[in-house]
Amino acid sequence: MSRPAFDAKGLTKVYGEGSAAVHALRGVDLTIPEGEFVVLLGPSGSGKSTLLNILGGLDRPTEGSVHFEDKSLTDMNDAELTRYRRDHVGFVFQFYNLMPSLNARENVELVTEIARNPMDASEALALVGLDQRETHFPSEMSGGEQQRVAIARAVAKQPTVLFCDEPTGALDSTTGRAVLKVLTDVNEKLGTTVIIVTHAASTAQLADRVIHFADGTIREVVLNETKLTAEDIEW
Ligand SMILES: Nc1ncnc2c1ncn2[C@@H]1O[C@H](COP(=O)(O)OP(=O)(O)OP(=O)(O)O)[C@@H](O)[C@H]1O
Numbered sequence: 001m002s003r004p005a006f007d008a009k010g011l012t013k014v015y016g017e018g019s020a021a022v023h024a025l026r027g028v029d030l031t032i033p034e035g036e037f038v039v040l041l042g043p044s045g046s047g048k049s050t051l052l053n054i055l056g057g058l059d060r061p062t063e064g065s066v067h068f069e070d071k072s073l074t075d076m077n078d079a080e081l082t083r084y085r086r087d088h089v090g091f092v093f094q095f096y097n098l099m100p101s102l103n104a105r106e107n108v109e110l111v112t113e114i115a116r117n118p119m120d121a122s123e124a125l126a127l128v129g130l131d132q133r134e135t136h137f138p139s140e141m142s143g144g145e146q147q148r149v150a151i152a153r154a155v156a157k158q159p160t161v162l163f164c165d166e167p168t169g170a171l172d173s174t175t176g177r178a179v180l181k182v183l184t185d186v187n188e189k190l191g192t193t194v195i196i197v198t199h200a201a202s203t204a205q206l207a208d209r210v211i212h213f214a215d216g217t218i219r220e221v222v223l224n225e226t227k228l229t230a231e232d233i234e235w
Contacts, residue, residue: 002033002034002035003033003034003069004031004032004033004034004067004069005032005033005034005035005036005068005069005160005161005193006030006031006032006055006066006067006068007030007031007032007066007067008028008029008030008031008054008055008064008065008066008067009029009064009065009066010027010028010029010063010064010065011025011027011028011029011030011051011054011061011063011064011065011066012025012026012027012028012061012062012063012064013025013047013050013054013059013061013062013216014062023216024047024050024216025047025050025051025054025061025216025217026047026215026216026217027064027216027217028047028051028064028216028217028218029218030051030211030218032055032193032195032209033209034069034160034193035187035191035192035193036187036193036194036207036208036209037183037184037187037194037196037206037207037208037209037227038193038194038195038196038207038208038209038210038211039196039198039203039204039206039207039209039210039211040052040195040196040197040198040211040213041198041199041201041203041204041210041211041212041213042212042213042214042219043199043213043214044199046213046214046215046216047213047215047216047217048197048213049165049197051197051213052163052165052195052197054066054073055068055073055161055163055195056085056089056091056161056163057073057076057081057082057084057085057089058085060074061074068084068088068161069160071084086114086115086116086157087116088159088160088161089159089160089161089162089163090154090155090157090159090161090162090163090192091154091162091163091164091165092147092150092151092154092162092163092164092165092167093150093164093165093166093167094165094166094167094169094170095170096138096143096146096147096149096150097150098138098146098149098150098153099138100137100138100139101137102137103134103135103136103137104125104130104133104134104135104136104137104138104141104149104152105121105122105125105134105135107138107149107150107153108121108124108125108149108152108153108156109121110153111153111154111156111157112124112156112157115156115157115158116157117157117158118156118157118158119155119156119158121134121152121156122134123156124152124153124155124156125149125152127152127155127182127185127186127189128148128149128151128152128182129148129178129182130145130148130149130152133145142175143170143171143175144171144174144175144176144178144179145175147167147168147170147171147175147179148178148179148182151167151179151182151183151186155186155190155192158190159192160192160193161192161193161194161195162183162186162187162192162193162194162195163195163196163197164183164194164195164196164197165197166197166198166199167179167180167183167196167198168180168198168200168203169198169199169200173235176200176235177230177231177233177235178230180203180206180230180233181229181230181231183196183206184206184229184230200235202233202234202235203233204222204224205224205227205228205232205233205234206227206228206229206230206233207224207227208223208224208227209221209222209223209224210222210223210224
């Protein structure tokens with residue numbers, strides 16, 4: 001096993017207080033080796049997005065520790081956490097969050113103009129198979145194409161880790177497969193650690209590691225001996 005990208009111990013997250021308190025995470029220990037393709041599966045409300053947000057530096061646990069490589073995320077101040085997100089992390093969400101008034105290349109350039117070591121916006125769009133669509137606006141693209149622009153935007157800054165929250169949640173099976181193919185390409189070609197939260201059990205067939213979540217805890221971690229390709233998974 002390669003060195004860990006993430007090492008989390010005893011993570012808890014409580015939203016609210018007293019009788020209104022929601023225990024979203026109830027003591028999560030987790031190691032994710034760098035370069036893996038990881039899928040977090042579990043029912044709605046089981047704490048998957050909460051964990052993703054903590055690993056991605058968007059939120060902090062109530063208790064517990066998280067290390068990214070040799071750095072403690074839980075000991076970082078807000079400015080350090082912002083720098084961690086800027087330098088190391090890409091996010092892809094269910095609804096693509098593209099700027100409607102900007103074309104595909106300009107949407108990607110929003111990130112490449114401020115990143116430390118970006119790839120060229122055109123190169124990022126070619127990676128997701130949209131090199132012919134650079135000047136198209138979001139309203140001129142299908143949901144799957146818009147999600148691929150969002151992935152190009154996230155990977156253009158060459159993040160160490162790509163976090164995806166329900167990346168195919170709004171897509172039909174054909175466009176969903178195309179998006180998953182792009183995510184496996186990013187993992188294999190760029191070596192990016194990819195961590196996907198999803199309800200879609202089919203996505204687990206692509207993963208190195210499947211983490212089953214229930215009720216704020218990890219129920220089971222399954223290592224896939226054989227991974228399928230996006231074309232071959234059963235949807
Ligand atoms: N900001 C918040 N304030 C209060 N409760 C929250 C907040 N965010 C999440 N929760 C609660 O924490 C629990 C875990 O939510 P989380 O979004 O992590 O689950 P999930 O497994 O990602 O669910 P889904 O698959 O529906 O997105 C849920 O009960 C949710 O209502």
